[in-house]
Amino acid sequence: MGNPLVARMRGFGTTIFAEMSELALSTGAINLGQGFPDTDGPQVMLDAAIEAISSGRNQYPPGIGVPELRIAIAEHQQRFYGLRVDPDREVLVTAGATEAIAAVILGLCEPGDEVVTFEPYYDSYAATIALAGGVRRTSVLRFPDFAVDEASLRAAFSPRTRLILLNTPHNPTGKVFSRAELDLICSLAREHDAWVVTDEVYEHLVFDGSAHIPVATVPGMAERTITISSAGKTFSATGWKVGWLHGPAEAVAAARTVKQFLTYVASGPFQPAVALALGLGDDTYRAVASSLQAKRDLLCEGLTAAGMTVARPAATYFVIADAAPLGANDGLDFCRRLPALCGVVAVPVSVFCDDQEAARTLVRFAFCKRDEVLNEAVRRLGSLAAR
Numbered sequence: 001m002g003n004p005l006v007a008r009m010r011g012f013g014t015t016i017f018a019e020m021s022e023l024a025l026s027t028g029a030i031n032l033g034q035g036f037p038d039t040d041g042p043q044v045m046l047d048a049a050i051e052a053i054s055s056g057r058n059q060y061p062p063g064i065g066v067p068e069l070r071i072a073i074a075e076h077q078q079r080f081y082g083l084r085v086d087p088d089r090e091v092l093v094t095a096g097a098t099e100a101i102a103a104v105i106l107g108l109c110e111p112g113d114e115v116v117t118f119e120p121y122y123d124s125y126a127a128t129i130a131l132a133g134g135v136r137r138t139s140v141l142r143f144p145d146f147a148v149d150e151a152s153l154r155a156a157f158s159p160r161t162r163l164i165l166l167n168t169p170h171n172p173t174g175k176v177f178s179r180a181e182l183d184l185i186c187s188l189a190r191e192h193d194a195w196v197v198t199d200e201v202y203e204h205l206v207f208d209g210s211a212h213i214p215v216a217t218v219p220g221m222a223e224r225t226i227t228i229s230s231a232g233k234t235f236s237a238t239g240w241k242v243g244w245l246h247g248p249a250e251a252v253a254a255a256r257t258v259k260q261f262l263t264y265v266a267s268g269p270f271q272p273a274v275a276l277a278l279g280l281g282d283d284t285y286r287a288v289a290s291s292l293q294a295k296r297d298l299l300c301e302g303l304t305a306a307g308m309t310v311a312r313p314a315a316t317y318f319v320i321a322d323a324a325p326l327g328a329n330d331g332l333d334f335c336r337r338l339p340a341l342c343g344v345v346a347v348p349v350s351v352f353c354d355d356q357e358a359a360r361t362l363v364r365f366a367f368c369k370r371d372e373v374l375n376e377a378v379r380r381l382g383s384l385a386a387r
């Protein structure tokens with residue numbers, strides 16, 4: 001029968017995470033490939049989920065999300081960013097940020113429409129754009145500072161641009177887009193009458209006093225911005241898949257139309273628990289960022305001591321290091337050999353890129369792990385320096 005997979009999804013075979021996680025299992029290596037924490041989020045949030053299950057909140061929640069979560073999302077946006085959001089018309093709860101991204105792209109893009117992204121990009125972006133029959137146009141963020149290149153960004157826009165899919169703070173670079181960079185992006189979006197879809201799942205995982213600036217707070221942008229986030233990263237609950245989007249009512253309605261045929265609803269009993277977590281005090285939000293900042297420092301120092309050049313991230317779970325000083329000339333090959341070399345798993349940045357050359361020897365490591373795991377990983381990586 002040949003390959004039954006539709007042509008637009010060829011090239012999206014098994015993700016690198018599956019390959020590398022399997023390698024971690026079969027070799028006993030420490031998995032710094034995939035970005036999930038190995039500790040739980042706030043106990044009161046976990047207890048609230050247990051309570052929701054025992055009290056019978058186990059059937060389909062409302063299609064747009066339970067009211068207390070939509071209200072909590074609106075209050076969160078007001079509390080942290082001064083944004084006014086109508087919880088009934090301007091918020092949609094989704095099965096993680098991943099479904100929010102899919103619902104928006106599928107809901108807004110006609111086949112042939114162009115979607116601008118920065119690369120490296122989170123891997124679901126390319127696949128979702130392809131599913132929609134859209135055309136991906138990228139601008140490269142280059143190691144080590146990953147600054148926006150104005151000329152290449154301008155060149156990525158065209159009369160066919162439907163939307164720009166932005167991610168700040170950014171996976172995999174750990175970059176927080178600056179005010180000037182956001183102003184440029186927003187002015188190009190306005191010039192081309194394009195939507196800005198902004199994936200802000202790492203909004204609270206920001207270090208060294210850097211400020212995350214939500215695109216919707218840039219003057220004049222709320223009317224063309226769809227903001228996406230998720231409880232997974234902020235509250236260390238990636239398996240709950242509670243995400244959301246908010247934006248102008250007509251864009252939210254478009255995403256809702258698609259979303260109802262993707263999952264319809266998800267994560268019923270986790271939704272009230274996330275509502276409670278969103279309302280926790282600033283200390284809870286600060287604690288997760290400061291603990292991650294210390295983990296970042298630990299891993300960055302270890303990678304540097306191992307002989308790699310490190311781009312110190314201002315946010316997220318991830319750090320990118322260049323393995324070229326260790327003699328590597330291909331990141332994928334280096335990552336396939338790393339478990340045997342020193343018992344650590346990482347992922348090559350080239351899998352997040354169209355321009356393979358820009359990321360040829362770059363490797364992404366996750367530091368959202370317990371200190372003892374990171375200390376052991378650093379000890380193992382240290383053996384690379386001696387080679």
Ligand SMILES: Cc1ncc(COP(=O)(O)O)c(C=O)c1O
Pocket residue numbers: 035095096097098099122167170171199201229230231232238241242243
């Ligand atoms: C940039 C980015 N967006 C979205 C997601 C997915 O979020 P969720 O697990 O809530 O679907 C991730 C997860 O790693 C991510 O890094």
